[in-house]
Amino acid sequence: MAQERHVDFLELWQEKMFLGQEFLTWLWLSSEVDNKFAVPGGTEIEVWFENSIRLEIGQGQSRKSVTCQSSGQEDGSGWAEAFTAVWRNKKVSNARLRIRSDEREWALTLPSDTLSPKSVKLLAGADFKQAESGKAALAGALLDRTTFLVELANLLENLLGLFLGLRLSQAWETEELPRLKGWVARWAQEGQPGNP
Amino acid sequence: MGFIKGMASMSRYRLLEEPEGGLTDEFVQRRLEENAFVDIEETSEESSLGWVQIFDQLSSAFPPEDWRFGEILAFSLRLDERKLPARTLSRYCAIGEARFAAQTGHKPNSVKKKEIKDALRQDLMRRSLLDTKLLEVVWLAENNEVWLGATGEKDRALFEEAWARTFGLGLRLLVPVTIGQEILKKPLLGQLMALRNPSSFGESE
Structure with a gap:
């Protein structure tokens, strides 16, 4: 039973593996265009990608990947190689x-x-400090860190929920995807941002 | 690296079932103790995998005050391993076989060769240094969620095997599609399951 359940999970994970890549690609392009994301509950999340992005195409032996470094320009031109990819x-x-939301800001891979x-x-937004020695101090650090990580997990789920809502709507094919494609095309072909 | 110091990394799992009698301290304590880490420092064992306290990797005792912190349960999985390079063993075997030949005046047959090899393996294992790995685990009882303080495939496999053996409770890794299953409602959930074709953000393929 447990084994069957695990096999079902692996099949589902494999079948929908593309979702994670689409999500990160959407998140990156959208963050370059809009920077801010409004998620249900009125929360606003700011996202920006730091200095390194790995991009891939294909699976297994036919997989090709490239790692692109940002040259740091604020207008997005530092990602020229990544836009081309x-x-x-x-x-x-x-x-x-x-990721930044309210007063908290996180860096993560x-x-x-x-x-x-x-x-x-x-x-x-909080002190993600090193725990001191002593059981009470260590337990305090564990509880604080767990709370912050729960917040981070919720933010990521909110962003994924926003993406999936769009991805599964008609507006994905008619509005969102053409909008982002157009932006990428202008970068790739003309070397400058177009109107999103 | 993990939930107490340094940068944190985590694999998230959804707990799919509860223990039959509920999640009691007795249940957790008994299962942790039954699957506690056993020290192999003075033996020739190749590896040992088991649970230790999260704040004390040397302790395999599990009074609830050392792993229950309100609604958060926390402990570490410890793996001690010693590796014996095949080249090292074969060099020592050659020496052992030569010594046998010098003492007896004839070469060892296959049975004797195996005997020499087994004895040398045991001796060398006992003398080789142990490598210790610690994987922190946090169980968010209220959320039915379990975190592993690592993201590598091998670490996940090690943890999943130990978790199943210890608690016998089903877990499902939270990945994009399983998170989607949890946060989407009908009809989007059905559309997610039916989705087959990736989108392209670039020129047409």
């Missing part, structure tokens, strides 16, 4: 990004297959 149908498979946050740092 997207134009050639690669999608984001791993990236270092920052997200792989597209699991969206499991890696190397998470809390940069603002």
